[in-house]
Amino acid sequence: xxxxxxxxxxxxxxxxxxxxxxxxxxxxxxxxxxxxxxxxxxxxxxxxxxxxxxxxxxxxxxxxxxxxxxxxxxxxxxxxxxxxxxxxxxxxxxxxxxxxxxxxxxxxxxxxxxxxxxxxxxxxxxxxxxxxxxxxxxxxxxxxxxxxxxxxxxxxxxxxxxxxxxxxxxxxxxxxxxxxxxxxxxxxxxxxxxxxxxxxxxxxxxxxxxxxxxxxxxxxxxxxxxxxxxxxxxxxxxxxxxxxxxxxxxxxxxxxxxxxxxxxxxxxxxxxxxxxxxxxxxxxxxxxxxxxxxxxxxxxxxxxxxxxxxxxxxxxxxxxxxxxxxxxxxxxxxxxxxxxxxxxxxxxxxxxx
Amino acid sequence: xxxxxxxxxxxxxxxxxxxxxxxxxxxxxxxxxxxxxxxxxxxxxxxxxxxxxxxxxxxxxxxxxxxxxxxxxxxxxxxxxxxxxxxxxxxxxxxxxxxxxxxxxxxxxxxxxxxxxxxxxxxxxxxxxxxxxxxxxxxxxxxxxxxxxxxxxxxxxxxxxxxxxxxxxxxxxxxxxxxxxxxxxxxxxxxxxxxxxxxxxxxxxxxxxxxxxxxxxxxxxxxxxxxxxxxxxxxxxxxxxxxxxxxxxxxxxxxxxxxxxxxxxxxxxxxxxxxxxxxxxxxxxxxxxxxxxxxxxxxxxxxxxxxxxxxxxxxxxxxxxxxxxxxxxxxxxxxxxxxxxxxxxxxxxxxxxxxxxxxxxxxxxxxxxxxxxx
Ligand SMILES: [Fe+2]
Ligand SMILES: [Fe+2]
Numbered sequence: 001x002x003x004x005x006x007x008x009x010x011x012x013x014x015x016x017x018x019x020x021x022x023x024x025x026x027x028x029x030x031x032x033x034x035x036x037x038x039x040x041x042x043x044x045x046x047x048x049x050x051x052x053x054x055x056x057x058x059x060x061x062x063x064x065x066x067x068x069x070x071x072x073x074x075x076x077x078x079x080x081x082x083x084x085x086x087x088x089x090x091x092x093x094x095x096x097x098x099x100x101x102x103x104x105x106x107x108x109x110x111x112x113x114x115x116x117x118x119x120x121x122x123x124x125x126x127x128x129x130x131x132x133x134x135x136x137x138x139x140x141x142x143x144x145x146x147x148x149x150x151x152x153x154x155x156x157x158x159x160x161x162x163x164x165x166x167x168x169x170x171x172x173x174x175x176x177x178x179x180x181x182x183x184x185x186x187x188x189x190x191x192x193x194x195x196x197x198x199x200x201x202x203x204x205x206x207x208x209x210x211x212x213x214x215x216x217x218x219x220x221x222x223x224x225x226x227x228x229x230x231x232x233x234x235x236x237x238x239x240x241x242x243x244x245x246x247x248x249x250x251x252x253x254x255x256x257x258x259x260x261x262x263x264x265x266x267x268x269x270x271x272x273x274x275x276x277x278x279x280x281x282x283x284x285x286x287x288x289x290x291x292x293x294x295x296x297x298x299x300x301x302x303x304x305x306x307x308x309x310x311x312x313x314x315x316x317x318x319x320x321x322x323x324x325x326x327x328x329x330x331x332x333x334x335x336x337x338x339x340x341x342x343x344x345x346x347x348x349x350x351x352x353x
Numbered sequence: 354x355x356x357x358x359x360x361x362x363x364x365x366x367x368x369x370x371x372x373x374x375x376x377x378x379x380x381x382x383x384x385x386x387x388x389x390x391x392x393x394x395x396x397x398x399x400x401x402x403x404x405x406x407x408x409x410x411x412x413x414x415x416x417x418x419x420x421x422x423x424x425x426x427x428x429x430x431x432x433x434x435x436x437x438x439x440x441x442x443x444x445x446x447x448x449x450x451x452x453x454x455x456x457x458x459x460x461x462x463x464x465x466x467x468x469x470x471x472x473x474x475x476x477x478x479x480x481x482x483x484x485x486x487x488x489x490x491x492x493x494x495x496x497x498x499x500x501x502x503x504x505x506x507x508x509x510x511x512x513x514x515x516x517x518x519x520x521x522x523x524x525x526x527x528x529x530x531x532x533x534x535x536x537x538x539x540x541x542x543x544x545x546x547x548x549x550x551x552x553x554x555x556x557x558x559x560x561x562x563x564x565x566x567x568x569x570x571x572x573x574x575x576x577x578x579x580x581x582x583x584x585x586x587x588x589x590x591x592x593x594x595x596x597x598x599x600x601x602x603x604x605x606x607x608x609x610x611x612x613x614x615x616x617x618x619x620x621x622x623x624x625x626x627x628x629x630x631x632x633x634x635x636x637x638x639x640x641x642x643x644x645x646x647x648x649x650x651x652x653x654x655x656x657x658x659x660x661x662x663x664x665x666x667x668x669x670x671x672x673x674x675x676x677x678x679x680x681x682x683x684x685x686x687x688x689x690x691x692x693x694x695x696x697x698x699x700x701x702x703x704x705x706x707x708x709x710x711x712x713x714x715x716x717x718x719x720x721x722x723x724x725x726x727x
Contacts, residue, residue: 012664012667012674012678013664014674015488017497020496020554020556020558021556024554025554025555026553030448033475033481034475034476035480039550048519056559057559061500061557061558064559064561064562066628068562091476092476094474095474097472099466101408101470102411102470106405115393121396125434129434130431132522133370135532139514139518143511147507157514157535157536157538158536158539160517161532161533164532164533167529172415175420177402177416178400179396179686182392182438183437183439183440184431185440186431186442186443189443189444189446190445191444291391330717
């Protein structure tokens with residue numbers, strides 16, 4: 001029996017006390033508690049340009065020469081995933097978590113006319129279907145990213161949680177008011193250039209965070225127009241809050257990429273070209289005329305009899321989507337595409353006038 | 354609309370102009386579009402009205418009628434929500450875990466809602482101001498333990514996120530529960546890092562990594578990963594949190610370990626429920642788990658023979674180097690006996706009982722329950 005097990009004293013080696021990362025670190029909590037920005041001090045705040053950490057150790061910890069190389073990380077260059085405000089987005093996500101079970105006033109949902117309930121359920125089916133592409137895909141990228149870039153990983157993990165809640169809140173809405181789920185659209189299927197299939201993080205992020213979730217964010221911000229009751233208003237408001245963080249991740253990452261890897265700018269423009277096609281496509285409920293946009297028109301008009309009125313509102317929302325998309329791309333540092341004739345967005349905005 | 358002059362007919366001697374399709378504009382769209390409404394009435398079950406209960410409208414409450422039917426296989430590789438009418442002919446997304454036995458646990462929906470209710474924010478919920486300077490040897494030990502715990506959380510994160518996206522959409526409760534589990538791990542990751550950097554110390558030495566390797570190399574299926582990640586490591590982490598909580602130096606540490614323990618208990622609950630389900634519903638899983646744990650115990654003992662974690666814990670439990678070898682190691686022994694007893698109990702419950710005498714050393718030495726702290 002070992003000494004520890006039988007209670008006998010043994011000599012301790014304690015050699016590990018001399019094998020540490022930088023010492024005498026004293027991070028202080030600030031106004032918002034002790035955030036991950038507050039612990040990014042001294043060498044602990046320095047993420048390497050290229051990570052050679054393949055053992056999964058915490059950034060700044062002392063390495064063991066005999067450690068197994070179990071990381072197999074695909075994302076090891078900082079500019080592939082980094083953004084400057086990850087700490088803020090992550091800490092905000094923690095502060096703004098909500099519960100679809102208890103924070104939505106479900107009792108405010110009252111029976112609706114059949115056409116409106118069907119439209120609500122078609123939209124909820126669509127959102128239940130598409131929300132978790134933004135969970136599945138970021139999760140996969142987290143598993144491929146070195147912990148030396150743990151800050152962006154934390155934001156993506158919060159996103160997976162947010163999307164899980166979005167998937168469930170719309171399922172709850174579909175089953176809460178005498179309706180049911182309707183037909184799926186296949187909007188997130190495995191097409192070339194889809195969010196799932198991207199083999200590069202920035203390509204994925206430009207499509208998921210900037211164009212895809214950007215469009216959804218505009219939609220959720222129009223929740224006041226869409227909601228039939230207080231419960232739906234709360235759902236759209238809380239989801240919009242979450243989506244704003246996801247979109248900010250993409251915009252800030254593109255900005256960082258643009259500044260630190262200008263050789264990739266042309267390639268990013270190509271992704272944006274593709275993304276702009278999708279902005280009026282079938283995956284956008286206020287894009288082309290699809291089952292989801294028909295249901296949106298009924299919701300926005302307040303019934304089948306006001307379909308045209310609903311269509312006018314759809315087109316107004318689409319215009320706003322496009323305007324907000326343009327602002328985000330400019331903010332990300334790719335605004336020249338709107339000056340040099342490359343982007344069709346101005347024309348699309350005009351068409352939605 | 355003003356009348357436009359008719360277009361001049363092209364001369365028979367000139368090639369006909371290529372017809373230009375009219376440019377579609379939004380006003381055309383408004384004017385010409387006739388809704389088809391062919392999506393209406395396409396539902397597999399209508400008239401569902403789930404009412405919120407005392408704990409609100411919970412994920413599990415939605416499992417009524419066809420919406421609660423979870424078949425043993427889910428062939429659909431799209432994100433067709435369970436119970437919706439599928440759209441045929443769509444290229445698959447590519448989900449590899451399509452058997453219910455490969456991931457299911459009945460408790461997943463409840464654990465999901467529980468995780469959300471019990472959420473916490475390390476930045477603001479931990480009373481960081483209660484941390485006071487500690488003797489240098491104790492601070493070194495706390496920082497070393499936190500470095501190991503950051504490593505554990507890292508493996509939780511990488512493993513769960515590596516499997517979650519492979520799980521079929523039809524079993525969404527499990528995917529959603531795992532979203533809470535990887536978010537819990539994210540919290541643990543930053544929280545232990547924060548503790549290490551908050552009190553005049555820093556990070557210590559990375560862990561020996563054999564169990565990490567076993568977990569990350571579990572490529573055969575999620576169920577195999579669960580055995581190593583959530584039963585073998587998860588139970589160990591849970592035991593560490595419990596003893597560290599008892600020997601915390603301040604309210605901040607007590608809060609952190611207490612909350613990490615509650616989070617981890619959910620993960621282990623899922624694991625036990627899932628393994629029980631998998632063993633009952635899929636051939637050979639029981640035998641595979643038996644083989645895996647026999648191999649896994651060997652890997653675990655390799656990590657346990659490395660002195661770093663044991664010594665750091667002994668310094669924490671002994672409140673300094675002076676009493677680490679005596680009092681500290683005695684508590685470490687209690688902790689290990691507690692761990693082994695819990696682990697053997699889980700194996701027994703799962704139907705893969707272990708003979709304590711045949712556990713590899715030093716695990717077998719802790720299989721004696723006498724002397725464990727209550
Ligand atoms: Fe979302
Ligand atoms: Fe999102």
